[in-house]
Amino acid sequence: MNSSIRRFPDGFLFGAATAAYQIEGAAFEDGRTASIWDAFARVPGAVQNGETGDVACDHYHRYRDDVRLMGELGLQTYRFSTSWARVRPDGGPANPAGLAFYDRLVDELLAGGIVPWLTLYHWDLPHALEETGGWTSRDTVDRFVEYALSVHDALGDRVTHWTTLNEPWCSSFLSYTAGVHAPGRTSVEDGILAAHHLLLGHGRAIRALRERDPGLDLGITLNLTVADPADARDPDDADAARRIDGQFNRWFLDPLFRGEYPADVVDDIRAVDPLAVRRWADAVQDGDLETIATPLDCLGINYYHGELLSGTPQPGAEGTPHDGGADGGNARLTRSPFPAADDVHWVERGLPRTGMDWEVQPEGLTRVLRRIGTEYAPGIPLYVTENGAAYDDVAEAGGVVHDAERAMFLREHIAATHDAIEEGVDVRGYFAWSLLDNYEWSFGYGKRFGIVRVDYDTQRRIVKDSGREYARIIAARAV
Numbered sequence: 001m002n003s004s005i006r007r008f009p010d011g012f013l014f015g016a017a018t019a020a021y022q023i024e025g026a027a028f029e030d031g032r033t034a035s036i037w038d039a040f041a042r043v044p045g046a047v048q049n050g051e052t053g054d055v056a057c058d059h060y061h062r063y064r065d066d067v068r069l070m071g072e073l074g075l076q077t078y079r080f081s082t083s084w085a086r087v088r089p090d091g092g093p094a095n096p097a098g099l100a101f102y103d104r105l106v107d108e109l110l111a112g113g114i115v116p117w118l119t120l121y122h123w124d125l126p127h128a129l130e131e132t133g134g135w136t137s138r139d140t141v142d143r144f145v146e147y148a149l150s151v152h153d154a155l156g157d158r159v160t161h162w163t164t165l166n167e168p169w170c171s172s173f174l175s176y177t178a179g180v181h182a183p184g185r186t187s188v189e190d191g192i193l194a195a196h197h198l199l200l201g202h203g204r205a206i207r208a209l210r211e212r213d214p215g216l217d218l219g220i221t222l223n224l225t226v227a228d229p230a231d232a233r234d235p236d237d238a239d240a241a242r243r244i245d246g247q248f249n250r251w252f253l254d255p256l257f258r259g260e261y262p263a264d265v266v267d268d269i270r271a272v273d274p275l276a277v278r279r280w281a282d283a284v285q286d287g288d289l290e291t292i293a294t295p296l297d298c299l300g301i302n303y304y305h306g307e308l309l310s311g312t313p314q315p316g317a318e319g320t321p322h323d324g325g326a327d328g329g330n331a332r333l334t335r336s337p338f339p340a341a342d343d344v345h346w347v348e349r350g351l352p353r354t355g356m357d358w359e360v361q362p363e364g365l366t367r368v369l370r371r372i373g374t375e376y377a378p379g380i381p382l383y384v385t386e387n388g389a390a391y392d393d394v395a396e397a398g399g400v401v402h403d404a405e406r407a408m409f410l411r412e413h414i415a416a417t418h419d420a421i422e423e424g425v426d427v428r429g430y431f432a433w434s435l436l437d438n439y440e441w442s443f444g445y446g447k448r449f450g451i452v453r454v455d456y457d458t459q460r461r462i463v464k465d466s467g468r469e470y471a472r473i474i475a476a477r478a479v
């Protein structure tokens with residue numbers, strides 16, 4: 001990283017991101033029915049303090065104020081997700097009252113000159129569809145396409161940027177293999193089946209939306225990491241890094257951009273669970289990979305941290321940085337989200353850590369962008385659709401939050417994004433996670449990622465120092 005001023009190209013978009021279940025609240029209003037998160041949050045021990053998204057940031061009722069806040073920060077774009085259980089309760093017929101909320105939200109954004117960036121699936125499957133198999137069932141793919149088209153019916157005249165899925169690694173392996181996210185299932189077979197049907201739903205939705213409206217900007221958002229071996233010359237360390245890269249990054253990148261699953265990872269998983277792989281192979285039908293590899297208009301990348309890996313057990317270290325709640329008091333983690341990584345160990349390298357215990361490694365973002373821009377998606381515009389940090393903020397008298405660490409985190413990662421652009425990678429935007437403190441899944445309200453603080457008793461919003469810093473960066477278009 002050099003230290004001179006980095007100016008962003010014209011057209012580069014600065015924004016912030018949220019997701020429906022994490023901020024909306026109004027969980028059972030206007031016809032919305034339960035999603036798998038409403039159900040999971042009520043399972044004893046699943047979420048810290050038994051917290052639910054019933055109220056969350058009450059954004060459903062306060063969206064006008066929240067959009068005004070976005071305007072004050074100078075956001076050019078806002079990434080949000082629609083709630084499937086609001087739009088098609090129980091996965092059934094479309095619900096006009098639920099769609100009307102997004103209609104109002106989009107109008108408000110457009111009136112404020114903010115570009116809506118819509119994600120269809122940020123993990124909140126209607127609970128009724130989980131009862132019929134959830135993402136392990138191929139029927140859910142058809143339901144997802146119907147849902148995508150319902151949202152397009154309502155918003156397609158005003159929303160150009162559509163993301164099918166947010167982080168399918170989380171909604172398959174954290175959700176169906178590790179069991180730390182809804183629906184809390186714990187098998188290798190369910191994880192790989194869910195991943196396949198999610199990817200198939202993505203490809204089918206892209207095709208259906210494009211057929212309707214060739215002018216849309218269509219993509220998917222993946223969470224990606226840099227998996228480095230502690231010692232590249234040590235074959236066990238190199239193998240550990242290969243496995244995590246394979247199970248976290250390539251399991252999704254290869255089918256999406258090369259139309260094939262990574263053979264080395266299939267072999268690894270077969271070695272630990274041959275029956276799961278046989279059932280999964282039966283579920284992958286002719287033509288599926290072609291559908292999954294339907295060309296995209298853009299790719300969203302969520303980046304939080306990298307990993308340093310070894311084949312040798314590390315003193316005092318347990319689990320992975322991806323346990324999604326295990327070290328936050330979540331007792332449900334019965335297995336690793338990585339089906340075939342028993343001999344993989346995470347190495348402590350002394351980097352600063354955030355409140356999630358995640359390492360701060362900005363140059364990893366530059367490397368992820370470089371790799372995707374050259375190896376996987378040359379010619380496809382990339383967007384950093386999430387990046388941010390949880391810290392234990394304190395609201396001081398006078399309504400200020402001095403979150404210098406988060407401000408530094410954002411600054412360094414925005415600079416790392418610019419480094420990739422300077423190298424020639426086609427990165428077109430950056431979204432801070434998150435606009436608001438919100439419901440951090442199995443951590444409940446215990447982790448605060450917002451550049452705006454939310455007081456959950458009063459619903460008062462306070463722009464943190466990091467929010468002011470981000471507003472300055474946006475105004476200067478430079479860091």
Ligand code: PNW
Binds near residue numbers: 166322324386433449
């Ligand atoms: C992402 N991991 O989740 C999500 O898109 C957001 O909804 C979430 O609030 C944000 O990142 C912060 O956690 C992740 O275990 C959850 O590696 C877990 C992991 C990664 C991303």
